Amino acid sequence: MSDSGKPPLPVTPDDVRAAFARIAPHVRRTPAWSLPRGFGHDGEVSLKLELFQHAGSFKARGAFNTLLSEAVPEAGVAAASGGNHGAAVAYAAMRLGHAARIFVPEIASPAKVDAIRRFGAQIVIGGPRYADALLACSIHIAASGALSVHAYDAEATIAGQGTVALEWEEDAGPLDTVLVAVGGGGLIAGMATWLSGRTKVVGVEPAGSCALHAALEAGRPVDVEVHSIAADSLGARSAGRLVHEIAAACVDQVVLVGDDAIVAAQRTLWRDFRIATEAGGAAALAALLSGAYRPRPGERVGVLLCGGNVDLGILAELTEAKS
CATH class of the missing domain: 3.40.50.1100 (Rossmann fold)
Known part of the structure; x- marks a missing residue:
C-alpha cells in the first residue's frame, strides 16, 4: 500500500x-x-x-521501451495496430534486429500501412476494426510464442x-x-x-x-x-x-x-x-x-x-x- x-x-x-x-x-x-x-x-x-x-x-517510445525491457524470442514480435503503433513497432524491431508481424484493421490508413511495410514488417489484415486485428494478433502470439507489444495497455x-x-x-x-x-x-x-x-x-x-x-x-x-x-x-x-x-x-x-x-x-x-x-x-x-x-x-x-x-x-x- x-x-x-x-x-x-x-x-x-x-x-x-x-x-x-x-x-x-x-x-x-x-x-x-x-x-x-x-x-x-x-x-x-x-x-x-x-x-x-x-x-x-x-508510439516509438513505448515500442522501444518494450523491446529493450523484454527478451525477444526467435519468433520475433507481434502487434495489433490502427497504424501508428504498428509503424513504431516495425521501426523499433528493424533497428534492433527482430522480425515483426503487424496486424492491422481494414480501416488502417494506407499511409500508415506503407510505413509499416517500409520498415520491413509482415502485414496481416486482421478484420474490419482494431478489435478484430487485436484478436487475430492474440491468436498468432499464442500459436507462435512471439512477443506481444500492446498498443496501450x-x-x-x-x-x-x-x-x-x-x-x-x-x-x-x-x-x-x-x-x-x-x-x-x-x-x-x-x-x-x-x-x-x-x-x-x-x-x-x-x-x-x-x-x-x-x-x-x-x-x-x-x-x-x-x-x-x-x-x-x-x-x-x-x-x-x-x-x-x-x-x-x-x-x-x-x-x-x-x-x-x-x-x-x-x-x-x-x-x-x-x-x-x-x-x-x-x-x-x-x-x-x-x-x-x-x-x-x-x-x-x-x-x-x-x-x-x-x-x-x-x-x-x-x-x-x-x-
Whole structure:
C-alpha cells in the first residue's frame, strides 16, 4: 500500500524515468515550440512536436521501451495496430534486429500501412476494426510464442509513452495544463503518471470515439461505438484496464471534440505553420480552438501534436475545401 492507504498504481514516475534513460539512444528528442500568445488564448501555448518522432508518432517510445525491457524470442514480435503503433513497432524491431508481424484493421490508413511495410514488417489484415486485428494478433502470439507489444495497455508501453511528459517538462519548464489526444489511453496514462500533482492533464477524445470518457463515467472500461475521422489512430473500442486505473487517479478531465473541430485544427496547423498532422495528431489542438477546453487567463497550456502520418492527398482535400 502507498502512504495514502491506496494500492500503488501499476506504473510509477520511477518507471518513466527508467524508460527515458533506456530509450534515449534510440528516439528523437522532439521540439517544444513556445508561442507567447496562440490560438486565441492570451497566455503561452507550448506545442510539443512529437509528430517528428521516428515512424511519425510518439508510439516509438513505448515500442522501444518494450523491446529493450523484454527478451525477444526467435519468433520475433507481434502487434495489433490502427497504424501508428504498428509503424513504431516495425521501426523499433528493424533497428534492433527482430522480425515483426503487424496486424492491422481494414480501416488502417494506407499511409500508415506503407510505413509499416517500409520498415520491413509482415502485414496481416486482421478484420474490419482494431478489435478484430487485436484478436487475430492474440491468436498468432499464442500459436507462435512471439512477443506481444500492446498498443496501450501494458506497463512498458505506458512508461515509454510517459517519457514525452518528462522530456517536455525538461525543455519547456512547468506547464499549468497539457492537452493530450486519447485513443486506447497509453499516452495519457504515461504522461499523467509523470505529471500528476504538478500539471493538470486533460484528455481529448473524438465525440465518436470516446473510450476513456466512457470508462471514467462507468467506473470501468466499457465498449463504445467508433465513428470518427480519427478512428485509425484514436479508435480503440475500450480503454485498457491499466489505463483506466491510472487515468481515474491522475487524469483531471476528459473533453470531447467533433470531427469538424479536428479538421479545423488540421487546417489551422497547415495554413499557419505548414505542419501536416493526421486527424488524431490535431485532436488536442481542436479542444483549444473549439472551446471544448477553456483555459484561465494567462494559463500556460501545452498542446501535444502526437502524430503526423497523414495521407497528403487527404490533407490537400481538407485544406483546399476552405481556401
